[in-house]
Amino acid sequence: MPKKYDLKTDIAIIGAGPAGVSTALFLAKEGMPHILFDKARFPRDKVCGDGLSGKTIGLFNELNPVLVEQMSAAPERFLPSWGVTFIAPNGKGIELPFKKDMRDLKHAPGFTSRRVDFDDFFLKQIDPRFTNFQHETEILQVEQRSGGVTLKLKKQGKLLNCFAKVVVGAGGTASLTARKLARQKIQSQHLFAGLRMYYENVSEMHPQNFIELHFIPEALPGYLWIFPLPNNRANVGIGVLRKDIKNKNIHLKTLFQKALKTNPALARRFKNARPVSSIDGWRLPLGSVKRALSGERFLLTGDAAALIDPFTGEGIGNAILSGKFAANVLKKAVENNDFSAAALKQYDRLLYDDLWSELQISYNIQRLVRLPWLFNFVINRVHNNSRLQETFSSMFNDVDMRARLRSPSFYFRLLFNLKGGARDDKLSK
Ligand SMILES: Cc1cc2nc3c(=O)[nH]c(=O)nc-3n(C[C@H](O)[C@H](O)[C@H](O)COP(=O)(O)OP(=O)(O)OC[C@H]3O[C@@H](n4cnc5c(N)ncnc54)[C@H](O)[C@@H]3O)c2cc1C
Structure with a gap:
């Protein structure tokens, strides 16, 4: 090692969102020590729809079944959700329970939870015996060196440096590792732009907290969502393809506000609703195209690897899944002291073997949904x-x-x- 470093580790994880924490938890299960960095002070917010699908719940059960029990026992932070309502462009809706027979289920198949609560809950599961968590520590620079990767970081105003044998880029959409080491570029045809606002007192919410996807014609193949939350609140937002913003001259905030005021099915429900937050927007990198997810001494997980479902917009479950595969490959890399691109490529194979057909199917559905007449027709048929x-x-x-x-x-x-x-x-x- 050429010079003195403030921190040294085999594995450095940049970002403590669902992808980074999942990597840390699966590594800890294997007894592998590592450092986890995040620039934020937790609890911190993240723009999201706040929907936790069955995939997330399944992975939690794999990590530790107690997690879902804890969520079920905290209804002020985790609202159990039992299904989804689709509303077609013609305004007709269908209600679909997540499971056919839910009588014997120990807990709900899905949940909603504000990210400020969910991410903090997930982060609290880290095991300090294996995870050295460096909060409020921003990674400013990441560079490959012979024998490792150097990180320049800023912690409480102080500049420090860290030497790692391998780095996990889990920094979300704006990941430094994805830009600097993987040299990834933004591809607007594989990106949704989304925004959300918290409301109180939206009327006619489903008694079993079904999440709602409103496929209003102006947003297709994206949609407007209403996800119920604890304390009579709801996460209300909209997502559209980024390329449509330019091609169709969409002003997303205006489209959102207009839909809530003028769409007959929505306007009546928002008459007595009160906004309780600002409107905030962010990008959703979709998994509709294959990318290189690893290279010499790095892996990308979660949004940094662009794994969001191209139809539903869900990314939390896939972020957690990617952390599981990353930990699996990292364990072998450390044991063999082999962090070459060829060795880490196993991560791409494992993850895409598991996920690619699902992502492709969702991408195909996304393309079909662009046709409002087809969507109306399917929903009409299903309705009856x-x-x-x-x-x-x-x-x-x-x-x-x-x-x-x-x-x-x-x-x-x-x-x-x-x-x-x-x-x-x-x-x-
Ligand atoms: C509008 C919108 C609605 C969505 N709705 C849903 C939904 O309902 N359900 C769902 O499953 N998914 C949804 N998603 C997708 C979901 O939010 C993401 O897929 C998920 O957050 C990805 O997790 P992550 O850990 O990869 O990244 P993030 O959650 O973005 O976490 C990245 C972390 O890295 C840290 N970080 C970044 N850069 C640095 C740095 N240089 N140094 C140190 N720390 C750094 C950040 O502070 C952050 O804590 C939505 C996304 C958007 C934008």
């Missing part, structure tokens, strides 16, 4: 057919079922009410 409602419900939990949506024969069968439009038939691929 309980078997189809089951099919659609299971699509949230079953990727094979979701695959049906991209098959032209599915729509043909739907049109003529043939077998194959509902759950008990074989998949039509």
Whole structure:
């Protein structure tokens, strides 16, 4: 090692959002020490829809089943959610429970929680025996050196440096590691722009806290969402494709506010609602294109690796999943003292083997959703057919079922009410 460093570690993780904390927790499970950096002071906010899907809950159960029990026992921070309501461009809605039979479930299949609460809860799970957490520490520079990576950091006004054998870029959309080491560029066709505002007292919320996706025509293939939160609050927001902002000359804030005032289904529900926050926006890097997720002495996780579902906009579950695979590959890299691009490439393989078909299906659905007439037609049909409602419900939990949506024969069968439009038939691929 060429010079004196303030900190030295095998593994440095930059960012303590869901991706970074997941990496830290899975590494700790393997007894692997590391340093976790975040520039923020926690609890800190993050612009998001605040929806926690079944994938997140499943991964929590893998980490430690006690986590979901703790969430269920804290209704002031975690609201259990039992389903989703889709509202088609023509205003017609369908309500889909997340699971067909929920009587025997120990807890809800999904939750909503403000990120200021959720991220703090998740961070509190780190194990200090293995995780050296450096809060309020911003990484200013990351550089490859022979034998390692050097980080220049700022902690409480002081400039320090750190030497790591490998670095995990978990800094979200603006990740320094993604820009400097992976040399990734913004691709506006694979990016959503979103904004959200917290409201109090939105009326006609679902009694089982279903999350709502309103596919208003102006936002397609994006949507406006209303996600219920504890204490009679709701996270209300909108997301559109970034390239549409330019091509269709969309002013997102205006579109959002106009929809809440003039859309007949929404205006009545916001009549007595009160905003309780500013409107804040951020980017959603979509996993609709494959990228290099690793290289010589670095891995990218979560939004830094652009893993957000291109249809639903969910990124928390995939961020946590990527942390799990990153920890798996890092353990072997440390054991073999091999941090080469070739050795770390195993991470790309493991993650995309698990995730790529799901991301592709969602991307195909995103493209279909651009056609309002098709969307209206599907929702109309599902609205009137309980078997189809089951099919659609299971699509949230079953990727094979979701695959049906991209098959032209599915729509043909739907049109003529043939077998194959509902759950008990074989998949039509
Ligand atoms: C409008 C909107 C709505 C969304 N809705 C949902 C939803 O309902 N459900 C869902 O699952 N997903 C949703 N997402 C996506 C979700 O927010 C992200 O996928 C998720 O936060 C990714 O986690 P992450 O850990 O990769 O990054 P982040 O959560 O962004 O965390 C990154 C962390 O890195 C730290 N950091 C960054 N740079 C540095 C640095 N140089 N030095 C030190 N620390 C640094 C930051 O302080 C931050 O704490 C939404 C996103 C947006 C924008």
